[in-house]
Amino acid sequence: MTPPATTEAGEINADAGGTPRWIRRYVKNKGAVFGAVMLGGWILVALFAPWIMPHDPYETLGMARQPPSDMFWFGTDLLGRDLFSRVLLGSRVSLQVGLISVALGAVPGVLMGLFAGYFGGTIDTLISRFVDAMLAFPSILLALIIIASLGPSLQNVMIAVGIGTIPQYARLVRGSVLSVKSLTYVEAARVVGNRPMRIMFRHVLANAYAPVVVLSTLQVGNAILVGSGLSFLGLGAQPPIPEWGLMSAEGRDVLRRAWWISTFPGIAILSVVVACNLVGDGLRSALDPRMRVDG
Amino acid sequence: MGAYVLNRVLQLIPVLWLISVIVFAVMHILPGDPAALMLAGAEGGAVTPQRLDELREEMGLNDPLLVQYGRFLGNALIGDLGTSVRFRTEVTGLVLERFPSTLELAISGLFVALLIGVPLGMIAAVRQNTWVDATAMSISYVGASMPIYFLGLVLILLFAFNLRWLPAAGSEGWDSLILPAVTLGFVSAGLISRLVRSSLIEVLGEDYIRTSRAKGLVERIVLSRHALRNALIPVITIVGLQFGNMLAGAVVTETVFSRPGLGRLTVNAILSKDYPLVQGCVLFLATAYLLVNLMVDIAYAWLDPRIRYGK
Numbered sequence: 001m002t003p004p005a006t007t008e009a010g011e012i013n014a015d016a017g018g019t020p021r022w023i024r025r026y027v028k029n030k031g032a033v034f035g036a037v038m039l040g041g042w043i044l045v046a047l048f049a050p051w052i053m054p055h056d057p058y059e060t061l062g063m064a065r066q067p068p069s070d071m072f073w074f075g076t077d078l079l080g081r082d083l084f085s086r087v088l089l090g091s092r093v094s095l096q097v098g099l100i101s102v103a104l105g106a107v108p109g110v111l112m113g114l115f116a117g118y119f120g121g122t123i124d125t126l127i128s129r130f131v132d133a134m135l136a137f138p139s140i141l142l143a144l145i146i147i148a149s150l151g152p153s154l155q156n157v158m159i160a161v162g163i164g165t166i167p168q169y170a171r172l173v174r175g176s177v178l179s180v181k182s183l184t185y186v187e188a189a190r191v192v193g194n195r196p197m198r199i200m201f202r203h204v205l206a207n208a209y210a211p212v213v214v215l216s217t218l219q220v221g222n223a224i225l226v227g228s229g230l231s232f233l234g235l236g237a238q239p240p241i242p243e244w245g246l247m248s249a250e251g252r253d254v255l256r257r258a259w260w261i262s263t264f265p266g267i268a269i270l271s272v273v274v275a276c277n278l279v280g281d282g283l284r285s286a287l288d289p290r291m292r293v294d295g
Numbered sequence: 296m297g298a299y300v301l302n303r304v305l306q307l308i309p310v311l312w313l314i315s316v317i318v319f320a321v322m323h324i325l326p327g328d329p330a331a332l333m334l335a336g337a338e339g340g341a342v343t344p345q346r347l348d349e350l351r352e353e354m355g356l357n358d359p360l361l362v363q364y365g366r367f368l369g370n371a372l373i374g375d376l377g378t379s380v381r382f383r384t385e386v387t388g389l390v391l392e393r394f395p396s397t398l399e400l401a402i403s404g405l406f407v408a409l410l411i412g413v414p415l416g417m418i419a420a421v422r423q424n425t426w427v428d429a430t431a432m433s434i435s436y437v438g439a440s441m442p443i444y445f446l447g448l449v450l451i452l453l454f455a456f457n458l459r460w461l462p463a464a465g466s467e468g469w470d471s472l473i474l475p476a477v478t479l480g481f482v483s484a485g486l487i488s489r490l491v492r493s494s495l496i497e498v499l500g501e502d503y504i505r506t507s508r509a510k511g512l513v514e515r516i517v518l519s520r521h522a523l524r525n526a527l528i529p530v531i532t533i534v535g536l537q538f539g540n541m542l543a544g545a546v547v548t549e550t551v552f553s554r555p556g557l558g559r560l561t562v563n564a565i566l567s568k569d570y571p572l573v574q575g576c577v578l579f580l581a582t583a584y585l586l587v588n589l590m591v592d593i594a595y596a597w598l599d600p601r602i603r604y605g606k
Contacts, residue, residue, distance in 0.1 A: 133313035138584055140543035141577050145321045148565045148573040225442055229547050232444045233562050248444055252551070255448060256456050263452075266445030273440040 025286040032282020038275035046091040055082035057089045057242050065258040075260040078250055083260060086242040087268050093243045094272060097158055097227040098220035104162025106216055109169025110205070116170065117177025118200050128174070131167040139164030143226065147235050154243065157236035161223045172215055176208035210287040214280055221276030228269050244269045299596050307589055314581050315371060319364050322574050330356055376575030381567050386575035390557060394579070396466060397556035400475055400548065401541040407480025408487055408537060413530070415484065416491025417523070423496060431488065438485030443544050447478040447551035464553040475552045479544045483537045490533055495526040528599055535591030539584050 026032055045052070054073075055061055060080040061072075068075040074083035116127035134142070143160035150156040180186060181204065189203045228245030230236040237243030239250075244265035251261025330350040351357050355366060370377070376386035412435075419431035454474060455463035462471045498504065499522055507517045546558030553559075557576060564572035 129313075133310060133317065136310045136585060136588075137314055137317065137581055138539035138543055140539075140546065141581055141584075142317070142321075144546070144561060144565060145318060145573065145577050148568075148570070149322050152565070221440065225440070228442055229444060232442075233547065233550055234566055235562065245442065245444070248442075248448065252448060255452055259452055262445070262448045266442060266448065269442045269445065270437070270440060273442070274436065277436065277440050 022283075022286040026282055029282050029285065031278050032286070035275045035278020035282060038271060039279055042091050042272050042275065043095065045088055046095045049088045049092055053082075053085035053088050055085045057081060057085040058240055065254060065261070067258075068260055074264045075258070077247070077261050078254065078258075083247075083264055086247060087244070087264050090242040090244045090247065090265060090268060091272070093154070093237065093241060094224050094228065094269065095220075097154070097161070098224040098272075098276070101158045101162040101223040101227065102165065102216050102219045104159060105165030105219065106169050106212065109166040110173050110208075110212060112166065112170040113173025113175075113208075114177055114200055114205060117174040118181060118196070118204060124174075127170065131170045134167040135171070140226070143230065144235075147230065152235040152238070154231070154237040154241060157227050157230050158223075160230070161226050164226075165219050165223070168215065168219075169212065172211055173205075173208050176211060177204050180204055180207045214284045214287060217276060217280035217283055221273040221280065224269065224276070225273050296597065300593055303589055303592055307585060310585060311582065312368075314585075315368055315578065316364075318574060318578050318581070319367055322570065323360060323363065330354060371578065376578065377571035379564075379569055379572040379575075381564070381569045381572065386572050389560065389572065390575055390579045393555060393557045393560045394583075396554060397542070397545050397549070397558060399472065400479060400545050400554065400556060401538065403472055403476035404479030404541050404544065404548075405483070405534065405537060407476045408483035409534075411480065411484035412487030413491050413527070416488035417495060417518075419488065419492040420495035420499065420526075421518070428492075432492070435485040435488040438481050439489075440485075441482060443478060443482055443547045444551050446481055447474070447548060450474050450478055451551070466554045471552075471554075475548050475554060478551070479541060479548045482544060483540055486537070487530060487533065490530055491526065494529050495522060498522045498526045501525075528595070531591060531595050531598065535588040538587045538591075542580055542584055 026036075058081065061082055062076055062080050064076060064078055064080040066072055066076040066080070072082050072084065074087060077083050077086065112127050112131070116124040116131075139161075142164050143157075146160035146163060147156050150159065186199060186203055189199045194202075227236060228243065228248075231243045231245035232249045234249065237246045239246065247265040248262040248269075251258060251263075251265075255262055330347055355363055358366075374387055376390065378384065379386050379389055382389060415431050415435060419428040419435075422428050451463045451474065454461045461474050462468075463474075465471050504517060504522055507521050508514075512521075542558070545556060546562060548554070549556040549559040550562060557580065561573060561576040561580070563569075564576060
């Protein structure tokens with residue numbers, strides 16, 4: 001084994017020969033492994049949902065509000081549709097909401113942070129002021145006004161939740177850029193005659209990617225949570241989409257007689273979000289122990 | 296201290312202004328015609344072009360954007376947030392009427408969050424790396440990952456329907472506040488307990504803790520008088536941020552428990568396309584959030600003099 005690398009973020013690429021150090025650190029963390037297994041399971045379910053669903057999730061198959069049975073594992077919903085199949089298919093909707101919202105927030109956020117940190121000056125001031133104002137505004141309120149003007153739909157939920165995460169990325173990346181901007185290797189890249197764009201994307205951004213990955217994993221869980229909350233309120237997915245928050249809302253009025261309609265989708269959300277958070281925290285301490293933020 | 300407070304209050308002004316710009320911009324620049332939306336929402340179906348134009352004129356939507364914004368800001372500054380389409384009354388009145396219920400919910404939610412979060416974090420820190428710690432942290436983890444509506448429904452199922460201890464909905468009497476407050480507080484309790492744990496672990500490693508132990512103080516006194524006092528300082532900052540979570544959570548909690556608060560008013564305003572009401576609610580909630588954070592910052596500076604002189 002080569003001696004451990006001591007550079008700031010270069011640890012990820014440390015001994016390229018064997019198993020990367022961060023993976024070895026990651027698998028030692030029981031919670032993180034548990035989270036990865038759970039998240040992996042949900043991704044498989046999402047990928048293969050159409051083939052593993054026992055029934056058609058959109059079709060009325062029997063009596064409404066049937067309790068869980070051998071035929072219908074999670075019971076049937078208000079319209080007599082198989083709840084188990086709907087929960088399975090719902091994993092697609094939720095993971096999609098998580099991934100797309102995060103992409104919608106991460107791409108502009110990372111670019112803004114990169115430009116602000118790299119160029120400094122007026123660009124930095126403008127971007128930073130804008131980011132501060134957005135951070136001073138609870139993201140749920142921003143999501144609510146965006147949905148108010150675009151109209152309630154699953155797509156608009158993704159846009160609203162995504163925009164809300166922009167400032168966090170911008171701030172994070174700006175910080176990382178500032179910390180490496182004046183290092184020798186960036187200087188060297190400039191002296192050799194690289195264009196600013198190439199330096200920014202090839203050299204500077206490469207050093208910020210670990211925290212961005214960590215933030216993104218945690219944000220996927222958060223986006224799923226917020227998105228399903230908005231759908232629960234009627235501001236997101238519309239029937240008959242098998243969205244977990246919407247399904248919980250559908251069961252709300254019959255909670256006393258048919259507890260399963262709200263409960264199973266709720267458990268599904270909880271398990272996906274726990275999995276994302278475990279993986280995110282696991283990555284955070286594996287990629288850089290000093291990045292650990294508790295709380 | 297006076298200078299610090301003044302400085303913080305002055306800093307608030309540009310932020311408030313930017314927020315008014317953001318709210319106004321999102322509502323007016325994004326696609327969607329407020330007048331058309333309002334007509335569709337309020338009068339249902341048949342929208343004649345004349346009626347649309349009348350309304351646009353009436354709402355001042357035909358004026359240049361800057362003129363519209365100036366009017367909006369000027370009116371907002373004197374407390375006039377416009378007229379609700381659905382209720383046909385002043386938005387300010389509606390907001391103020393619903394706000395106490397939301398404030399009551401948010402404060403009791405915060406109280407529950409601290410009541411659960413602080414002891415949970417303390418126990419975990421004192422018994423660091425034991426099964427007690429692991430259990431406490433698992434609870435906090437689940438809390439932080441819990442969809443708030445799901446927790447609310449589970450609590451209703453358990454305590455209102457099965458045990459029949461507490462009412463499932465409504466806002467009459469103190470007992471109707473318990474389940475919503477626990478629902479709202481539990482999520483933040485997860486975050487607070489993690490913060491208390493790490494902060495207390497850090498403080499317990501300090502020299503002055505070793506000194507107080509060495510001079511023979513009882514562990515209980517070391518904890519309560521020396522460790523906890525310092526460990527709780529960072530918790531105060533998060534309390535302000537948590538208040539934002541409380542407002543966000545209140546939107547969902549009020550719907551689950553059918554409480555007539557500002558959150559539910561906002562959601563209903565969005566669903567019925569009541570533009571001025573949405574705008575007013577959001578502006579009001581954002582301002583409330585900023586003011587709470589201002590108060591928290593001031594309290595923090597008062598508790599920790601380093602902050603006052605730091606900047």
